[in-house]
Amino acid sequence: MITAVAASPGAGRLRAFLELGKLRLSALAVFAVVAGLFLGYPGIPPLGLVLATTAGTFLVAAGGNALNMYLERDRDLLMDRTKGRPLPTGRLRPAEVLAFGLASGLGGLALLAAASNLLATAICGLIFVSYVMVYTPMKRLTHLNTLVGAVPGGLPPVVGYAAGAGLVDQKALLLFFILFFWQVPHFLAIAWRYREDYRRGGMQMLPVLDPAGTSTARQMIAYGMALVVSTLLAGVLEISGGLYLIVALFLGVLLMVPVLLGALLRTEATMRACFLATIVYLPLLFAVMVLDRAP
Numbered sequence: 001m002i003t004a005v006a007a008s009p010g011a012g013r014l015r016a017f018l019e020l021g022k023l024r025l026s027a028l029a030v031f032a033v034v035a036g037l038f039l040g041y042p043g044i045p046p047l048g049l050v051l052a053t054t055a056g057t058f059l060v061a062a063g064g065n066a067l068n069m070y071l072e073r074d075r076d077l078l079m080d081r082t083k084g085r086p087l088p089t090g091r092l093r094p095a096e097v098l099a100f101g102l103a104s105g106l107g108g109l110a111l112l113a114a115a116s117n118l119l120a121t122a123i124c125g126l127i128f129v130s131y132v133m134v135y136t137p138m139k140r141l142t143h144l145n146t147l148v149g150a151v152p153g154g155l156p157p158v159v160g161y162a163a164g165a166g167l168v169d170q171k172a173l174l175l176f177f178i179l180f181f182w183q184v185p186h187f188l189a190i191a192w193r194y195r196e197d198y199r200r201g202g203m204q205m206l207p208v209l210d211p212a213g214t215s216t217a218r219q220m221i222a223y224g225m226a227l228v229v230s231t232l233l234a235g236v237l238e239i240s241g242g243l244y245l246i247v248a249l250f251l252g253v254l255l256m257v258p259v260l261l262g263a264l265l266r267t268e269a270t271m272r273a274c275f276l277a278t279i280v281y282l283p284l285l286f287a288v289m290v291l292d293r294a295p
Contacts, residue, residue, distance in 0.1 A: 036160025063105025
């Protein structure tokens with residue numbers, strides 16, 4: 001006979017706290033940090049530095065995501081894609097989420113400061129503060145929130161580069177622009193698919209204010225093309241070698257196909273394909289960049 005075993009309250013609360021960190025989103029940001037660390041460090045970075053940088057930036061990302069949920073808890077209740085989160089469902093109390101977000105973010109910054117340097121820690125702190133205090137409230141005010149949010153979203157590889165090199169140079173800035181440009185087609189594909197949800201939540205996303213989709217399509221294509229060009233500039237700055245350039249061009253062409261289809265057709269299927277393509281594209285690009293990095 002098969003019997004059902006109810007999950008313990010402790011396990012349910014642990015799961016709720018894990019949800020606060022948006023683990024998949026945080027993992028993608030941390031991957032960019034680690035790529036930047038390998039690209040900035042002269043040689044192979046010590047394992048201790050890699051692990052501490054990974055853990056520290058993951059805690060900061062999780063803390064920022066938790067505070068984002070804390071500030072948007074009332075609006076999350078209005079949207080189908082977010083009403084199952086820990087705060088709207090009552091699985092956690094606002095004070096618990098606030099404490100978790102602050103402790104995680106500040107603890108991650110302290111770990112990063114101890115393991116790397118103050119420059120990397122300051123940039124990571126800038127990500128934390130601007131994501132929570134600037135980008136999050138701007139989503140209620142203007143459709144420019146996507147571009148504003150792309151700034152802290154583009155800085156993770158710069159954190160890693162600064163942790164490895166101890167400075168920010170033109171190579172670090174190029175890494176920033178690659179991730180900055182990547183975010184626009186990625187997030188506009190999400191925003192178009194959930195535009196009615198965002199409308200109910202009072203979020204001023206571009207697709208909410210652009211029902212025909214003309215401006216959305218134009219920005220997806222423009223920033224997608226800027227992304228491909230910026231990835232090729234990595235060869236000019238000698239961040240990586242010839243193999244990377246070939247792969248980057250190949251990946252760029254493959255990426256632009258779903259971006260163009262999503263922008264021009266704007267159907268659920270094409271926008272979802274665009275979103276998935278961006279998710280696959282970024283880790284592959286950074287992995288090849290690291291593996292073929294210049295000596």
